[in-house]
Amino acid sequence: GQNIDQPTEMTATEGAIVQINCTYQTSGFNGLFWYQQHAGEAPTFLSYNVLDGLEEKGRFSSFLSRSKGYSYLLLKELQMKDSASYLCAVRGAPNNAGNMLTFGGGTRLMVKP
């Protein structure tokens, strides 16, 4: 099975940097995704990591360590519009379960002025 843990809530200040952690335990691993979700809206894709290391995409970066079962999402130069939930999702190894994603409970980030 899959178990994914991330903090429930975080608060940060506009213009600052925040790191949202995600740890996972899976029976297989075939990639980790980060999604952003504003309340009542659809999750939107932010990043994908399948190999160890850092992936940078503008103000957002995501890091993966497969040996530690650990990832983080780094948000720089925080803006008020970054207030949202951030969902960590793991894809297990392809098998009869197809390519389903297992999502963590999400981290609700509040950005304050």
Next chain:
Amino acid sequence: DSGVTQTPKHLITATGQRVTLRCSPRSGDLSVYWYQQSLDQGLQFLIQYYNGEERAKGNILERFSAQQFPDLHSELNLSSLELGDSALYFCASSPSGGAADTQYFGPGTRLTVL
């Protein structure tokens, strides 16, 4: 806008009833996924279809069923509805359902069961 469309946007119904949610994937995507998101459960995978065939099943109740049609749109049928079925239902699509695919989510259908 992800390119995935879902109808209706909102649905209010009574316990014991049956509803159908509809999803059209992004142009060219062959795989469709259904998720349920309730306040206390987070985003839960229900079922995946690829090119008309069921590919993977998650924690989908027997009262729920889905299908994907030849034009690749998909429908999720929920029957004998209970209060606990009230949730946001999201559809996502991806090109092939393969290992490197990214899933793109539709705007969701908010189901309220009274």
